[in-house]
Amino acid sequence: MTDEEVLTHETGLAHQFEDLEQQQEADSLGIWLFLVTEIMFFGGLFAAYAIYRWLYFAAFEGGSRILDARIGAANTVVLLGSSLTMALSVRSAQTGNRRATVWFLVATMILGGAFLGVKAYEYNQKFVEHVVPSLDWAPEGEALAHLAPGGLDHAQLYFFFYFAMTGLHAIHMVIGMGLLLWLVLRARKGAFTPHYFAPVEVVGLYWHFVDIVWIFLFPLLYLIGGRY
Amino acid sequence: MSQQIEPQKTYIIVFLCLIGLTLLTTGVAFVDLGALNTPVALLIAFCKMLLVIFFFMHLRHSSALVRIVLLAGFFWLALLIVLTSTDYRTRSWTPVPAAWSSSAPPTHP
Numbered sequence: 001m002t003d004e005e006v007l008t009h010e011t012g013l014a015h016q017f018e019d020l021e022q023q024q025e026a027d028s029l030g031i032w033l034f035l036v037t038e039i040m041f042f043g044g045l046f047a048a049y050a051i052y053r054w055l056y057f058a059a060f061e062g063g064s065r066i067l068d069a070r071i072g073a074a075n076t077v078v079l080l081g082s083s084l085t086m087a088l089s090v091r092s093a094q095t096g097n098r099r100a101t102v103w104f105l106v107a108t109m110i111l112g113g114a115f116l117g118v119k120a121y122e123y124n125q126k127f128v129e130h131v132v133p134s135l136d137w138a139p140e141g142e143a144l145a146h147l148a149p150g151g152l153d154h155a156q157l158y159f160f161f162y163f164a165m166t167g168l169h170a171i172h173m174v175i176g177m178g179l180l181l182w183l184v185l186r187a188r189k190g191a192f193t194p195h196y197f198a199p200v201e202v203v204g205l206y207w208h209f210v211d212i213v214w215i216f217l218f219p220l221l222y223l224i225g226g227r228y
Numbered sequence: 229m230s231q232q233i234e235p236q237k238t239y240i241i242v243f244l245c246l247i248g249l250t251l252l253t254t255g256v257a258f259v260d261l262g263a264l265n266t267p268v269a270l271l272i273a274f275c276k277m278l279l280v281i282f283f284f285m286h287l288r289h290s291s292a293l294v295r296i297v298l299l300a301g302f303f304w305l306a307l308l309i310v311l312t313s314t315d316y317r318t319r320s321w322t323p324v325p326a327a328w329s330s331s332a333p334p335t336h337p
Contacts, residue, residue, distance in 0.1 A: 036301030039301045040304060040305065040308070073250055080243060083280065084284075094233050204285075205285055209285075211284075218250075218273075220269075224257075228258055
């Protein structure tokens with residue numbers, strides 16, 4: 001280790017910055033800029049969803065009725081729980097509690113994994129009910145009764161949106177899980193100190209963003225079905 | 229990235245509020261509010277988003293620069309959705325000349 005590396009490790013300050021405050025401001029601005037590009041990335045899907053939902057409302061309502069709102073709500077709670085443990089992990093890193101940082105990260109991974117597991121079960125249910133657009137599209141029985149009034153082709157469009165939006169969200173979750181694993185390995189070695197915890201905070205911001213996307217996906221996909 | 233450390237209690241209270249709002253939005257979906265169902269669901273989702281952004285993502289301790297970047301992001305998202313919607317919703321206001329409709333192939337002069 002060179003002298004400079006030792007200095008960097010002790011103070012957490014990279015040499016291109018004047019002080020810790022400036023470094024934290026730069027880290028923060030960088031990840032927020034990235035999240036803004038992510039807003040626009042998901043925004044395209046949300047805009048397309050808004051248009052087609054307006055054009056084919058009956059079909060979207062029927063499609064939404066096939067989803068189980070209770071499973072969706074339970075999964076929302078699981079994901080919000082993972083955001084809580086993520087926030088607590090960042091807090092533990094800030095206070096220099098290495099054990100708590102690691103355990104809260106692991107808890108976040110477990111909750112994230114549970115969310116993806118439920119999502120996989122739901123995807124499987126779509127195959128069981130034959131409401132997977134293109135691949136397995138042959139709704140029958142109760143599903144057909146829900147979908148027929150809006151037109152089957154338009155209902156298929158709803159399920160394209162369902163899979164594209166939840167799929168893109170799930171990919172973000174998988175990437176987040178990989179980042180969390182990397183954090184766990186680094187945190188175990190004591191890489192984070194109250195002066196230097198930027199990676200935990202940055203991954204935390206990403207994780208919360210993915211949570212926010214779900215906060216909007218849940219009502220838009222599961223709850224528009226007019227279940228009264 | 230703030231140096232302020234929130235008390236653990238704050239995070240837990242915010243989490244409980246988020247759970248409460250999730251249960252509320254699920255419950256309201258089973259009540260007939262007429263045209264208001266979707267606006268109410270979106271309003272609740274918006275409140276949940278604010279809770280996550282301000283507390284979990286520490287925006288309440290962030291600098292003005294970060295806030296402006298985020299506001300600009302939402303502004304562009306609003307442009308994307310509002311302008312696209314106005315296009316689709318006003319297309320029917322003007323009649324399509326017969327020569328443009330799909331049934332009549334365009335004739336070149």
